[in-house]
Amino acid sequence: MGYNVVVAGATGNVGREMLNILAERGFPVDKIAALASRKSLGTEVSFGDKTLTTEDLDTFDFTGWDIALFAIGSDATKKYAPKAAATGCVVIDNSSLYRYDPKVPLVVPEVNPEAVLGYKAKNIIANPNCSTAQMVVALKPLHDRARIKRVVVSTYQSVSGSGKEAIDELWDQTKGMYVPGQEVAPSVYPKQIAFNVIPHIDVFLEDGTTKxxxxxxxxxxxxxxxxxxxxxxxxxxxVFVGHSESINIEFEDHLDEAEARDILREAPGIMVIDKREAGGYITPVECVGDYATFISRIRQDSTIDNGLNLWCVSDNLRKGAALNAVQIAETLGARVLKKG
Structure with a gap:
């Protein structure tokens, strides 16, 4: 016996990936519903070898459904997640709405699987931010060994993290650079993204950091x-898909780079590709479509007593969003619901 599963936001990039990954991983599904807003109502989406027609999120009855994967943004989640949770359906939410709620667990299954047990307070589990998800997969096994004091991270985040419109903007601007008169002004981003980098993601806060x-x-x-x-x-x-991160870690205890490499090789969800030669590392283009978080460039930081540097790459639509949500559902099923 399997689960009755809902995917809300099924026509978006993350929603489509959720459906793909549920099918790829053989998640035990008895019934599945693909939900969308009314403007996308009737759109067809794929689930394995099946084609689903989207249903109306606004009028959908969650009664009798076990798990709902939400990829609809914070505003819509605020309206529909409590409605779904009230029927007994466990909501796994990809938005930022519930991540900082002390009554809602924030889960990365390779890191804190036991946290899913806290879902009962609101019948909701939060999926972390895409850039956080891949980083903590790398940090946790090292933290268990040597206790991390401080992390300095610089991210290189792909446009798919901003949605389809951002992908289109990068594509159109890139084409426009080669065709006189076809230049495309920034719309999604405050500045040109093609052949450029923008040190600004989300809104600015009072202290100068961004959200x-x-x-x-x-x-x-x-x-x-x-x-x-x-x-x-x-x-x-x-970059269209795939987030990269340069991570500097300061530990309480000394951790040799060779031991760190061995620890990461054995850690769940991680693939170490670290050869000290041209091409002996992973770039975002190579991670697309993969489940793993890739670690390269592991090396000692000689400027502090107990420091390491590493390079971390992952498919943000997968581990950063859809895959992590499905893994939460798998963990919930194995530890709590126990069907299938």
Whole structure:
């Protein structure tokens, strides 16, 4: 016996990936419903070898459904998640709405799977920010060994993190650079993204950080350890899919780079590709469509007593969003619901 599963926001990039990954991983499904807003009503989406026709999120009755994967943004989630949760359906939400709610667990299954047990307070589980998700997968096994004091991270985030319109903007601007008179002005982003980088993701806060940077700090503390100090600089780059991160870690105890490499090789969800030669590392183009978080460029930081540097790459539509949500559903099923 399997689960009755809802995917809300099924026509978006993340919603479509959720459906793909549910099918790819053989998640035990008895019934599945693909929901969308009325403007996308009737759109067909794929689920394995099946074609689903989207239903109206606004009028959908969640009664009798076990799990709902939400990829509809914070405003819509605020309206529909409590409605679904009230029927007994467990909501796994990809928006930022519930991530910082102390009554809602924020879960990365490779890091804190036991946190799913806290879902009962609101019948909701939060999925972390895409940039946080891949970083904490790398941090946790190292933290268990040597205790992390401080993390300095710079991100190189793809445009798919901003949705389909951002992908289109990068594509159109790139084409327009080669055709006189076809230049495309910025719309999604405040500045040109083609052949450029933008050190600004989400809104600016009073202290000069952006909301994206704040998310990485707050979520790492909630998922891994509140004692870890984190400082982040988040940058949008002209890459379609795949987030990259340069991570500098300061530990309480000494951790040799060779041991760190061995620890990461054995850690769940991680693939180490680290050869000290041209091409002996992973770039975002190579991670697309993969489940793994890739780690490269592992090396000692000689400027501090107990420091390491590493390069971290992952498909943000997968591990950063859809895959992590499905893994939460798998963990919930194995630890709590126990069907299938």
């Amino acid at each position: 994206e940077e704040w998310k990485m700090v707050a979520e790492t503390k909630k998922i891994v350890d509140p004692a870890i100090k984190v400082t982040a600089t988040c940058v949008r780059v002209p």
